[in-house]
Amino acid sequence: MSQVTVYTKNGCPQCNMTKSVLEGEGIPFVTINVEEDEKALHYVKEVLGFTSMPVVVKEGHEPITGFNPDRLKELK
Numbered sequence: 001m002s003q004v005t006v007y008t009k010n011g012c013p014q015c016n017m018t019k020s021v022l023e024g025e026g027i028p029f030v031t032i033n034v035e036e037d038e039k040a041l042h043y044v045k046e047v048l049g050f051t052s053m054p055v056v057v058k059e060g061h062e063p064i065t066g067f068n069p070d071r072l073k074e075l076k
Helices: 013-024 038-048 069-073
Strands: 004-008 029-033 055-058
Touching: 004 013, 004 038, 013 029, 013 069, 038 055
Parallel strands: 004 029
Antiparallel strands: 004 055
């Protein structure tokens, strides 16, 4: 099973709601704060092409940006 990664930033309500949905669905994930990790910020902006958080990544799935509970549940 591949890992779910949630890229977040400080003070982000959508990030917190996204993590709550994943927890509620029993989907394990790791959180990376792009304000504290320059490489992660570069990856999200330059490689994935997103400028707002959260961005949820799982191998084999399209990245999910913003708060999208229906798509998050597909990560099970």
